[in-house]
Amino acid sequence: NMNIASNMFNMMKTIYMMMLMLLIYIFYTIMMRQMMKTKEYTMLIKSMDYINKNKYMINLNMTNKKDMNNNIGPLNMDILSIIYGSMLGDGHAEKRKGGKGTRIVFQQEYCNINYLYYLHSLLANLGYCNTNLPLIKTRLGKKGKIRQYLKFNTWTYDSFNMIYSEWYIKNTSGKGNIKVIPKSLDNYLTPLALAIWIMDDGCKLGKGLKFATNCFSYKDVQYLTYLLHNKYNIKSTIHKGNKENTQFVIYVWKESMPILTKIVSPYIIPSMKYKLGNYL
Missing domain, CATH: 3.10.28.10 (Homing endonucleases)
Known part of the structure; x- marks a missing residue:
């Protein structure tokens, strides 16, 4: 009976938390919609549109x-x-x-x-x-x-x-x-495609760069490392992406970072330059 009561309590606690999260989300959504109707918000959006269209x-x-x-x-x-x-x-x-x-x-x-x-x-x-x-x-x-x-x-x-x-x-x-x-x-896999890949899924790691290729198979990741080296002479290795060893990421060697940076630098936007560290 104690186990049943404990399970019931935990279940009710979980339901309560889920309902609370849902209410918070609904309240936030309603508030956002109300704010979108205001003149100030409309002016802000128009201002952001102008800035970004010109940027x-x-x-x-x-x-x-x-x-x-x-x-x-x-x-x-x-x-x-x-x-x-x-x-x-x-x-x-x-x-x-x-x-x-x-x-x-x-x-x-x-x-x-x-x-x-x-x-x-x-x-x-x-x-x-x-x-x-x-x-x-x-x-x-x-x-x-x-x-x-x-x-x-x-x-x-x-x-x-x-x-x-x-x-x-x-x-x-x-x-x-x-x-x-x-x-x-x-x-x-042109220089533009390589730059977009970096901005999309690249991450500065130490003095090198990591590509988060977790969703691809080991065979696919192997092919990517082959392309990097065959097309651009960029050296990289495959690392484990999780504890279970079922996901894989690519690490670009620091020795290849100057080569990589020279190839993609014309396409990297200012807010993404940090991914290439001090090489850019």
Whole structure:
């Protein structure tokens, strides 16, 4: 009976905490919506839009895919470099349900707002997404913490189906598909793609740099280290990414950091220079 009472108490405590977290989130959401209606908030957003549009200039003003004609012909190297670099990190492709095309989705935490606006400006100027700036959104994180993030996606294109088919395979141990490293990355790991990979998933570690490749298999990570060395003479090693030895990360040697920095420096935005330490 004591065990039953203890279990019931713990269950009620868990339910209470979950309800409290939900109420906090609802209250925060309502407050944010009310604030968005105020004149001061509207002026603040307009001011931020002006600053960011001028910081990362967008030369087009397109809010409808029908106004663009970039759905005809092959994809150029710029758009493929941006997408492939992002896919190595947090970017992902979505095959549209009921449709024939694919879109690419980009998302960053609020602390990386400058980087996301930079990505958006690249894609907007190439005509692959709405030129309106992505808005700040909120979500409920761990332990009930409210997190802010930004997210945008490209328009849907049939030509992006090739990207989806190369980057995803069927998950044999579960539902859906999983991301893999395509062999074609050899063609598209350009200096721009490498810079985006660093800004997306790179991290300064000691006198070197770590790529958080945790979501890829050991074989895929091996291929990435091969590409770094074969294409750019960048030396790196594979390290364990977790205690269970089921995830893997790449560490770029300090001896190769000057080479890496020289290759990517033209594309690294100011807020991301810290990832290259004193080499930049």
